[in-house]
Amino acid sequence: MNQPTLRKDFPLINRLPLVYLDNAATAHKPQAMIDALQHFYADSYGTVHRGLYALGEQATSSYEQARATVAQFINAATEEIIFTKGTTESINLVAAAWALYHLKAGDEILLTEVEHHANLLPWQWVAEQTGAQLVFIPLDGKNYVLQNPAAYVSSKTKLVAVTLSSNVLGPVWAAGDLAVLTQRAHEVGAVVLFDAAQVVSHAPIDVRSLKADFVVFSGHKLFGPTGSGVLYASRSVQGAMHPYQRGGSMVYEAWFDHAIWQDGPQKFEAGTPLIAEAIGLAASVAYLQKNIDWDLLHKHEAALCRELIKGLKTMPRVTIVGNRERLATEGHLVSFVVQGIHAHDIAGMLSNKGIAVRAGHLCAQPLVRALGHESLVRVSVALYNTTAEIELFLRELENTIALFNQLVEQS
Numbered sequence: 496m497n498q499p500t501l502r503k504d505f506p507l508i509n510r511l512p513l514v515y516l517d518n519a520a521t522a523h524k525p526q527a528m529i530d531a532l533q534h535f536y537a538d539s540y541g542t543v544h545r546g547l548y549a550l551g552e553q554a555t556s557s558y559e560q561a562r563a564t565v566a567q568f569i570n571a572a573t574e575e576i577i578f579t580k581g582t583t584e585s586i587n588l589v590a591a592a593w594a595l596y597h598l599k600a601g602d603e604i605l606l607t608e609v610e611h612h613a614n615l616l617p618w619q620w621v622a623e624q625t626g627a628q629l630v631f632i633p634l635d636g637k638n639y640v641l642q643n644p645a646a647y648v649s650s651k652t653k654l655v656a657v658t659l660s661s662n663v664l665g666p667v668w669a670a671g672d673l674a675v676l677t678q679r680a681h682e683v684g685a686v687v688l689f690d691a692a693q694v695v696s697h698a699p700i701d702v703r704s705l706k707a708d709f710v711v712f713s714g715h716k717l718f719g720p721t722g723s724g725v726l727y728a729s730r731s732v733q734g735a736m737h738p739y740q741r742g743g744s745m746v747y748e749a750w751f752d753h754a755i756w757q758d759g760p761q762k763f764e765a766g767t768p769l770i771a772e773a774i775g776l777a778a779s780v781a782y783l784q785k786n787i788d789w790d791l792l793h794k795h796e797a798a799l800c801r802e803l804i805k806g807l808k809t810m811p812r813v814t815i816v817g818n819r820e821r822l823a824t825e826g827h828l829v830s831f832v833v834q835g836i837h838a839h840d841i842a843g844m845l846s847n848k849g850i851a852v853r854a855g856h857l858c859a860q861p862l863v864r865a866l867g868h869e870s871l872v873r874v875s876v877a878l879y880n881t882t883a884e885i886e887l888f889l890r891e892l893e894n895t896i897a898l899f900n901q902l903v904e905q906s
């Protein structure tokens with residue numbers, strides 16, 4: 496992995512005088528992915544699974560090849576990959592197509608206190624609909640680690656739906672805890688869903704070793720197009736799922752009064768699917784497979800986090816929100832607050848200097864509130880970010896704080 500060379504592959508990152516540090520929200524695109532979209536629309540456009548003509552057959556073959564590429568990327572079988580428009584839709588699909596049919600009053604859905612709204616609100620809805628209860632694995636807010644997760648699994652637990660890495664805090668699982676939680680969940684017959692949105696562009700995912708029933712992630716965070724996402728659903732759990740939407744391309748037979756669903760991913764991909772998006776996602780996966788050494792990437796991103804933490808620690812009114820030691824060795828993001836200055840003001844002032852960071856409750860409002868904050872600033876890195884960018888960010892943050900202090904003194 497040659498990081499400076501890779502950076503050149505991302506046209507917008509190179510073109511703008513921009514320091515882009517909001518990769519946990521969405522990542523920029525390599526030319527290879529943009530070329531794949533251009534090629535599909537300009538040279539080989541057609542719809543899938545129906546056209547008995549060359550363009551239709553070509554599109555079907557590219558779409559199904561995309562499924563195979565993504566499957567291989569996460570060590571799944573091809574028919575275990577369902578294309579969605581993102582993590583949010585993948586989780587809502589599981590809620591509507593599996594949970595609504597299997598949960599009832601008295602059952603428990605086990606979540607953590609660090610979930611993104613995408614892995615919280617669908618389960619609130621399922622709880623309302625079925626009478627099931629939400630149970631939360633608590634966060635130790637001092638060490639930023641989820642406490643004794645397996646202890647929260649009981650005979651009532653029917654679903655464990657947890658994030659692999661927090662979009663606010665980064666790493667939150669103590670070593671080995673996730674495997675014990677999964678094992679315990681399966682022992683009581685519960686189904687396990689992992690939200691991999693914050694992992695997939697930073698570390699390899701292996702659904703077999705995770706032993707999950709469902710794994711979800713978004714393509715746009717993986718250098719792919721918006722509107723692309725993945726739901727891995729194991730063969731065994733697919734048998735217990737009902738269609739999510741009903742329409743074209745998902746039946747063996749339809750009659751005036753009933754229909755017989757196809758098996759496999761088609762059952763969950765009603766209508767004309769996200770063809771270009773899947774092809775683009777597969778191109779970004781292929782780009783990563785060709786160019787990325789995950790160990791080197793991990794070291795590169797952790798080194799950037801170390802620089803960040805080192806700089807932030809010297810700033811008197813800055814408090815890092817997250818486990819500094821872990822972020823410095825395995826992080827890809829750092830969240831913080833500046834006492835007396837709202838996170839939105841920090842982000843707005845940095846934006847005037849061409850620096851993009853995220854500010855707010857980060858779509859994890861219950862967590863941010865529980866940690867005693869209303870709003871955080873989050874800096875998140877990807878493979879193309881450099882030490883020089885982190886240094887520039889730190890300088891501009893210091894200037895921003897100084898300027899703000901001056902303004903307050905003058906007023």
Ligand code: PMP
Pocket residue numbers: 519520581582583584611613614658660661662690692693713858
């Ligand atoms: N889960 C996590 C942990 C996330 O970080 C995000 C995106 N910030 C989501 C879910 C939702 O992803 P999307 O908006 O792409 O559906």
